[in-house]
Amino acid sequence: xxxxxVVSLEEAISIINSFRLEIGFEEVTLDKAxxxxxxxxxxxxxxxPPFDRSTVDGYAVRAEDTFMASEANPVxxxxxxxxxxxxxxxxKLSKGEAVYITTGSMMPENANAVIPFEDVEREGDIIRxxxxxxxxxxxxxxxTDIKKGQLLxxxxxxxxxxxxxxxxxxxxxxxxxxxxxxxxxISTGNEIVLPGEELRPGQIYDINGRAIVDAVNExxxxxxxxxxxxxxxxxxxxxxxQALEVGDIIVISGGxxxxxxxxxxxVIEELGEVKVHGIAIQPGKPTIIGVINGKPVFGLxxxxxxxxxxxxxxxxxxxxxxxxxxxxxxKVKAKIKHKVFSVKGRRQFLPVKLEGDVAVxxxxxxxxxxxFVEADGxxxxxxxxxxxxxxxxxTVTLFSF
Amino acid sequence: xxxxxVVSLEEAISIINSFRLEIGFEEVTLDKAxxxxxxxxxxxxxxxPPFDRSTVDGYAVRAEDTFMASEANPVxxxxxxxxxxxxxxxxKLSKGEAVYITTGSMMPENANAVIPFEDVEREGDIIRxxxxxxxxxxxxxxxTDIKKGQLLxxxxxxxxxxxxxxxxxxxxxxxxxxxxxxxxxISTGNEIVLPGEELRPGQIYDINGRAIVDAVNExxxxxxxxxxxxxxxxxxxxxxxQALEVGDIIVISGGxxxxxxxxxxxVIEELGEVKVHGIAIQPGKPTIIGVINGKPVFGLxxxxxxxxxxxxxxxxxxxxxxxxxxxxxxKVKAKIKHKVFSVKGRRQFLPVKLEGDVAVxxxxxxxxxxxFVEADGxxxxxxxxxxxxxxxxxTVTLFSF
Numbered sequence: 001x002x003x004x005x006v007v008s009l010e011e012a013i014s015i016i017n018s019f020r021l022e023i024g025f026e027e028v029t030l031d032k033a034x035x036x037x038x039x040x041x042x043x044x045x046x047x048x049p050p051f052d053r054s055t056v057d058g059y060a061v062r063a064e065d066t067f068m069a070s071e072a073n074p075v076x077x078x079x080x081x082x083x084x085x086x087x088x089x090x091x092k093l094s095k096g097e098a099v100y101i102t103t104g105s106m107m108p109e110n111a112n113a114v115i116p117f118e119d120v121e122r123e124g125d126i127i128r129x130x131x132x133x134x135x136x137x138x139x140x141x142x143x144t145d146i147k148k149g150q151l152l153x154x155x156x157x158x159x160x161x162x163x164x165x166x167x168x169x170x171x172x173x174x175x176x177x178x179x180x181x182x183x184x185x186i187s188t189g190n191e192i193v194l195p196g197e198e199l200r201p202g203q204i205y206d207i208n209g210r211a212i213v214d215a216v217n218e219x220x221x222x223x224x225x226x227x228x229x230x231x232x233x234x235x236x237x238x239x240x241x242q243a244l245e246v247g248d249i250i251v252i253s254g255g256x257x258x259x260x261x262x263x264x265x266x267v268i269e270e271l272g273e274v275k276v277h278g279i280a281i282q283p284g285k286p287t288i289i290g291v292i293n294g295k296p297v298f299g300l301x302x303x304x305x306x307x308x309x310x311x312x313x314x315x316x317x318x319x320x321x322x323x324x325x326x327x328x329x330x331k332v333k334a335k336i337k338h339k340v341f342s343v344k345g346r347r348q349f350l351p352v353k354l355e356g357d358v359a360v361x362x363x364x365x366x367x368x369x370x371x372f373v374e375a376d377g378x379x380x381x382x383x384x385x386x387x388x389x390x391x392x393x394x395t396v397t398l399f400s401f
Numbered sequence: 402x403x404x405x406x407v408v409s410l411e412e413a414i415s416i417i418n419s420f421r422l423e424i425g426f427e428e429v430t431l432d433k434a435x436x437x438x439x440x441x442x443x444x445x446x447x448x449x450p451p452f453d454r455s456t457v458d459g460y461a462v463r464a465e466d467t468f469m470a471s472e473a474n475p476v477x478x479x480x481x482x483x484x485x486x487x488x489x490x491x492x493k494l495s496k497g498e499a500v501y502i503t504t505g506s507m508m509p510e511n512a513n514a515v516i517p518f519e520d521v522e523r524e525g526d527i528i529r530x531x532x533x534x535x536x537x538x539x540x541x542x543x544x545t546d547i548k549k550g551q552l553l554x555x556x557x558x559x560x561x562x563x564x565x566x567x568x569x570x571x572x573x574x575x576x577x578x579x580x581x582x583x584x585x586x587i588s589t590g591n592e593i594v595l596p597g598e599e600l601r602p603g604q605i606y607d608i609n610g611r612a613i614v615d616a617v618n619e620x621x622x623x624x625x626x627x628x629x630x631x632x633x634x635x636x637x638x639x640x641x642x643q644a645l646e647v648g649d650i651i652v653i654s655g656g657x658x659x660x661x662x663x664x665x666x667x668v669i670e671e672l673g674e675v676k677v678h679g680i681a682i683q684p685g686k687p688t689i690i691g692v693i694n695g696k697p698v699f700g701l702x703x704x705x706x707x708x709x710x711x712x713x714x715x716x717x718x719x720x721x722x723x724x725x726x727x728x729x730x731x732k733v734k735a736k737i738k739h740k741v742f743s744v745k746g747r748r749q750f751l752p753v754k755l756e757g758d759v760a761v762x763x764x765x766x767x768x769x770x771x772x773f774v775e776a777d778g779x780x781x782x783x784x785x786x787x788x789x790x791x792x793x794x795x796t797v798t799l800f801s802f
Binding site: 030031034046048049050051053055083084085086087088089104105106140145146160161162163164165166167168169170171172173189190191192194195196199200201202203204205206207208209210211213214215217218225231302304365367368369370372373399400401 | 431432435447449450451452454456484485486487488489490505506507541546547561562563564565566567568569570571572573574590591592593595596597600601602603604605606607608609610611612614615616618619626632703705766768769770771773774800801802
């Protein structure tokens with residue numbers, strides 16, 4: 001059974017891309033929308049501002065009435081009323097008239113400019129204007145900020161405070177977002193116990209379960225921890241069946257021991273189909289991709305940094321696709337700090353820590369928890385490359401979602 | 402009343418720094434910890450690994466028994482038992498003995514090296530070893546990854562999936578985090594209505610309320626929207642009293658109209674004390690800082706970009722301090738895209754959009770919703786500077802928390 005279906009990374013990704021899952025949508029009110037991912041392009045249902053709006057405190061006028069104004073020969077206009085913010089103006093201007101108006105207020109009919117207070121002299125109902133106002137002075141015209149029908153937010157956008165505020169400004173009470181893909185997570189290994197349990201000799205606490213669940217949460221999915229499977233068929237099968245009930249996607253991280261890897265493939269084959277067993281990358285040899293009842297099942301390496309690397313290469317892109325965020329894996333350019341050697345013919349993913357734009361290789365071994373914590377991402381060393389030189393530019397795929 | 406207490410930005414910040422608020426702590430289980438902020442330095446309660454651990458599948462040996470091994474004269478050792486992951490070894494080694502061991506398993510007593518399967522020959526109970534093993538080969542020693550008592554996570558760290566995984570690996574079931582500071586948010590203005598309500602002529606939808614609430618949420622606080630105050634004393638007072646009941650901090654964003662600004666200051670003065678009324682920056686003139694019942698009250702400008710700039714300069718640092726994250730306002734270096742003019746004697750904060758490492762000034766005016774949406778942050782133009790030259794290096798304070 002072992003390594004019967006070793007494929008290239010590209011083949012593995014193409015198999016994953018062929019998975020068709022319908023996660024669906026839901027509507028949430030704006031106060032629950034932060035961090036959610038928009039399910040459709042959103043267009044403005046209104047002009048913003050929705051009316052010609054004064055941008056200063058002053059007097060709304062017909063600009064043409066002021067064209068002759070000068071220091072020597074001020075124009076006099078008659079103030080016929082007031083408009084305050086939030087009101088519909090009750091007056092309309094005729095030649096020679098002005099209206100007192102506050103910032104943000106709706107322009108009265110026939111007015112096309114607002115002269116600031118400080119630029120006029122008022123005496124009773126009369127204001128004196130000493131220089132011409134151009135049409136549009138002190139006015140934000142209807143729809144000049146945002147036009148009705150204009151694209152506001154693209155499908156696949158993760159809502160930050162700016163987008164929720166924009167949706168509010170456009171009058172949306174609710175927004176259609178992707179449902180969170182549910183990822184059911186299983187850790188495996190006789191040596192793994194959960195935090196809070198007593199640690200007996202030979203045991204260690206789980207790291208991958210929490211890491212995958214919370215990485216899924218950060219990506220915009222919903223991580224659900226199912227449990228820790230012992231290194232036996234029945235234990236693993238029971239947890240996979242539970243995972244199928246709660247998850248759209250199942251992710252199993254391997255225990256460190258050898259036997260569990262084949263066990264995982266064998267149980268998946270019993271319940272569904274193993275599509276990939278082993279990917280021609282380092283780390284990734286023990287990685288499994290299968291399908292049970294139409295649900296993708298991933299078996300990832302047990303060592304935390306290897307687990308996270310394969311999660312980032314395989315599971316994260318699937319999640320992002322389901323959320324309309326294809327290709328949103330974060331990458332940055334950096335220079336490698338010192339020469340590192342690889343093996344020709346081996347396609348390696350090297351964990352690195354970023355210090356500014358310098359990528360420092362982490363050579364502690366992927367079994368170390370500290371490698372996992374320090375690694376900001378990984379660098380690919382292709383098959384035909386034997387070493388990366390000091391200062392060589394590399395692309396770092398980030399462990400940051 | 403108006404602008405009686407205009408101070409410099411530094412004075413305003415120093416007044417804010419003098420506010421003493423106790424927000425307190427709470428314990429949350431790891432599955433609720435993502436995104437929360439750690440309230441104390443966390444040290445490892447155990448060694449990781451907690452025991453000498455095999456890093457390969459193979460045979461645990463006493464290295465000294467293999468020192469004479471060579472291709473010509475292999476050393477023979479007797480296999481006296483097995484250790485699997487998660488077990489406490491039931492055997493201990495004497496001279497000339499070996500134990501079958503799987504990856505991740507606890508080393509048996511007296512063993513100090515693990516020789517991989519593929520490097521030995523086995524015949525019945527006997528293995529043949531063809532080259533010497535050094536002490537430590539194939540072993541991760543107890544505590545070499547993380548030492549008991551080692552600092553794991555600093556106070557003030559925002560927990561990502563990496564830190565929650567690290568806490569899991571160290572056996573923590575719960576983590577002590579800062580309680581979320583509650584920020585009660587009021588919008589003001591007769592023209593402002595909430596999404597979902599009908600928009601009548603002269604009215605616009607609220608933007609600042611949602612923006613501040615969600616910016617607070619992103620910062621790690623809890624934003625609570627209290628409501629929209631009309632431009633009258635009783636309406637504003639009523640909402641401020643409600644805000645004081647639910648919030649540790651109150652943030653009021655001004656309506657666009659002139660009158661409301663003095664109203665806000667006047668109501669704060671009635672209920673408590675106005676400390677600052679106007680900051681010598683642009684935008685920021687109408688900003689108010691007060692205290693009611695020991696709770697900080699901020700009055701921010703109504704224009705969204707101005708509101709957000711003052712929020713970032715004044716409120717965000719206070720929130721971060723309360724969360725042990727002093728100085729964690731995000732800033733990046735950039736080059737200004739084209740020459741921009743300021744006014745000598747005016748300290749200006751210019752909204753900019755980032756395109757790579759280029760900061761593009763947004764000159765649409767801070768009243769535009771699109772300015773707010775496009776602005777990635779702002780650049781300070783000091784009082785004694787009249788212009789920024791094309792390509793000049795600037796520091797952009799980000800609207801991103």
